């Protein structure tokens with residue numbers, strides 16, 4: 001079958017699936033050459049069905065999708081069996097959770113045991129999947145073909161846990177201990193024991209930094225080995241940015257504390273052994289050292305092009321696009337790999353626009369122009385996701401959205 005005949009067949013009228021407002025086109029894979037497939041996949045509004053049946057495959061032509069829709073390269077995203085991390089970020093309320101959850105569902109339906117992580121204090125993951133996913137542990141998500149688990153980390157709780165661990169035996173605990181020994185002066189002189197202070201008045205983003213490091217801690221355990229795709233529904237733009245620069249800062253703080261510990265260790269070892277505190281102090285040092293290592297891993301992970309991709313989600317408004325442009329620029333500065341931009345909530349094509357829709361559409365077209373002319377955003381692969389007329393909630397809705405976005 002020639003490539004253009006596939007396209008013309010797809011273009012001609014075929015049955016419409018009323019549930020999904022999409023057109024299904026079935027074909028026998030044996031008749032399709034790689035060229036035909038490539039051409040068909042590049043065809044506007046055409047997507048490759050998630051169903052991977054051996055003898056029959058189907059194309060889905062989404063009538064709701066915008067005509068200039070770009071291809072997100074899902075085949076590339078799904079192909080490697082190596083573990084990959086996807087982080088979705090953007091301004092509040094643009095649809096990060098929906099897009100992230102739809103990606104996680106799509107991975108799980110395409111053979112990848114997937115973990116969906118949220119460190120967002122608002123925790124919309126449970127709402128998105130219409131399932132209680134709270135509790136800070138792995139919860140299985142019902143629906144997909146392959147395992148999909150969710151993990152909601154409460155950032156404030158994570159900070160409290162860390163605070164308890166460091167304050168009891170380390171952090172300002174060191175100072176208390178040294179004070180108790182009449183050696184507080186040494187600590188004062190060596191100075192810079194800022195962790196307690198840091199945790200009392202945390203700078204914005206610290207909670208997320210600790211929450212992500214907690215996720216890393218989980219990921220180190222054997223129970224998590226099965227996951228080949230990890231999808232993060234990240235915090236809103238400002239927080240994400242701060243979080244990206246924080247590991248350096250925290251690494252430095254913890255590094256200082258560890259150095260300080262080494263310096264005071266010799267001065268206090270005799271006293272410590274008398275009071276039997278040697279082990280406790282060692283435990284605290286180990287904990288701090290582990291946290292520092294994890295922070296370094298988080299920072300490296302965010303910057304590793306081979307394993308990580310940051311996807312920016314936006315909506316077609318001037319404000320959201322301006323913010324996305326700033327986000328893209330700061331991600332680049334941090335060497336965070338970002339290739340794709342999802343423009344969510346595009347009005348679907350319509351033959352009969354009301355005045356309101358016509359105005360809105362004009363605005364959205366202007367916003368798309370703005371992206372095309374933006375130095376930061378124009379180089380990204382743009383994926384237009386339509387505003388759908390149902391709430392994106394629960395597994396079937398997420399699968400539906402995923403099949404539109406991730407092609």
Ligand SMILES: Nc1ncnc2c1ncn2[C@@H]1O[C@H](COP(=O)(O)OP(=O)(O)OP(=O)(O)O)[C@@H](O)[C@H]1O
Nearest residue numbers: 092093094095096097098124345386387388391392
């Ligand atoms: N393409 C879409 N079509 C229709 N509704 C959508 C679409 N994308 C998102 N929504 C809806 O918009 C609302 C906000 O979406 P979502 O929670 O995914 O955004 P968010 O960016 O994660 O928000 P927050 O920053 O508050 O966590 C939800 O009610 C969701 O169902």
